[in-house]
Amino acid sequence: MMEKIVQSLRMERENPFCAYLYDLSKLRHHVHRLMTTLPSSCRLFYAIKANSDVTLLKTLAPIVHGFEVASLGEIEKVRAVDKKIPILFGGPGKTQKEIEGAIHYGVTLLHVESLHELQLVNHIASQKGTTVSILLRVNLRSSVPNAQLKMAGVPTQFGIDEVEVPNAIALAKCLPNLKLLGFHFHAMSNNGDSKTHAYFVDHCFEMEKTWQKEWDIDISYINVGGGIGINYQDVEEQFDWDDFMKCVKKVVEKHKDANWQTLFECGRYITSSCGYYAAEVLDIKQNHGKNFCVVRGGSHHLRLPAAWKQSHPFTIVPVEKWPYPFTRPEVNESVITVAGELCTPNDVLARDISVPRVRVGDILLFSYAGAYGWAISHHDFLSHPHPEHLYIESNSIKSSDARTEDQRDESYMFS
Structure with missing residues (x-):
């Protein structure tokens, strides 16, 4: 389902696709299950340091017993969502x-x-x-x-x-x-x-x-x-x-x-699985015998893999549209390293991963990106555009501005 959503969203946009996507239904289902299995004397609080996105807080507030915070700013975020929790x-x-x-x-x-x-x-x-x-x-x-x-x-x-x-x-x-x-x-x-x-x-x-x-x-x-x-x-x-x-x-x-x-x-265990980070492949090149896929995005959006020096899991979403008159770069049955658009060799999201096929214009969809992703990243390094933040609800997708987290009115339908 997420692959089809990403493909549909890409077709609606002129610029290379880069976005966080949050499946709110999946989040609710996951946390409801956690809550129903707790012993009666136990209470589950969400540690919002993992992801303090306002839409996620509004989704979780009616389900969890409360929120755990680590600053006055986080207290104020919680109280803006719920005065009593x-x-x-x-x-x-x-x-x-x-x-x-x-x-x-x-x-x-x-x-x-x-x-x-x-x-x-x-x-x-x-x-x-x-x-x-x-x-x-x-x-x-x-x-x-x-x-x-x-x-x-x-x-x-x-x-x-x-x-x-x-x-x-x-x-x-x-x-x-x-x-x-x-x-x-x-x-x-x-x-x-x-x-x-x-x-x-x-x-x-x-x-x-x-x-x-x-x-x-x-x-x-x-x-x-x-x-x-x-x-x-x-x-x-x-x-x-x-x-x-x-x-x-x-x-x-x-x-x-x-x-x-x-x-x-x-924190992490509550929101990680509901979040995805999608980044379009901008270039494929070979240096010193290794294949590099350079994406629109990187560690300034998803810092976790670079911070922990690990590869983040992803799948390849094929995009068939190719608007240029020249040959589309691709690699087949190869090992790739996924790098971002930043001017530092540390901007790597996944290293030495075997893939069946990936092309410029395809989209890499990183899973388990709902915690310690956007919230801990150095967003404005090199002043690249921020990713979109999209929230999947029933059969619609809503968008918000990641910098202000004010909910916008746009709604995107998908089949």
């Missing part, structure tokens, strides 16, 4: 303005990252004449070994070192304008193993129960973070959510005496 606010280096904004906009839980931040939040709350509900973010001494990125278990700027947590608890209990309701354990990114992830959740429960008992804390929440991954190398082998939920239910049952709400704050 619960918000979790984390991240290192919060400013006074951000903490004041969190209080103003009614953030549900603030994740405190250091002893200094504890005192700063208490000071601001005192000036405002209010009490702030907090979780202490912990940098555990252990983490999940298979995770692609680690925020805990290794020296990082995130959270409070596990060995310093008792000092943080003692300080929090002494500060009158803070209400300590639990702990936050976001420790990794892009873990693909369901069983090790469940083991991590169990370990978080054990740590939190220890601190609860030692310090007589009235705990309401345990936030086990996100970090559930996407397999970009083999898209047929993805994280086994059903197995993870079976394991999580056993963990929750094991710790039923805790009677807490378990919070998940997933």
Whole structure:
């Protein structure tokens, strides 16, 4: 279906095609399934750092339990979409303005990252004449070994070192304008193993129960973070959510005496599969014995493969129209490297990929591009045009301006 949509859209345009496409129906179906498999004591929040596109936030707001944010700007984006939805606010280096904004906009839980931040939040709350509900973010001494990125278990700027947590608890209990309701354990990114992830959740429960008992804390929440991954190398082998939920239910049952709400704050796993990035092939050339396909687009639109030094999965959408009187360049049964239009050798989206056939004018459709794509990319490097942002809904496609995210009125029909 997506191939036909892309072909139809290309026929309507004069310029080379480059766009992000988001399948909103697929997103709803995916997240509804996640929600219905959660144990009753669990809550699923969307971490909007993965993709804060306003249309996606509006789509997700009626489905998820809330949003997780990492800046005042993200708080304001969420409140522009929904005035009441619960918000979790984390991240290192919060400013006074951000903490004041969190209080103003009614953030549900603030994740405190250091002893200094504890005192700063208490000071601001005192000036405002209010009490702030907090979780202490912990940098555990252990983490999940298979995770692609680690925020805990290794020296990082995130959270409070596990060995310093008792000092943080003692300080929090002494500060009158803070209400300590639990702990936050976001420790990794892009873990693909369901069983090790469940083991991590169990370990978080054990740590939190220890601190609860030692310090007589009235705990309401345990936030086990996100970090559930996407397999970009083999898209047929993805994280086994059903197995993870079976394991999580056993963990929750094991710790039923805790009677807490378990919070998940997933980003990549929620939106990645609903997004696609389409880029038209502008040129095919050979240098030093290697075939290069140069596309209209690149890492200034989709930075993830360059940042992680990996190839991003794609399929080839054939476009039969060829408007020129000269021979159309192509390669057959060949290995190609997909490069973008930027003036840097780092602008590579996929390297040494075998393809049956690709021609100038065909379109490469990158899947699993709904998270950490446009949002993390250096959009204005070399001042190339931005891609279109298109939203598939039922039998129509709506467009928005990626720079302002204001919804436009245009609607494109497809068969």
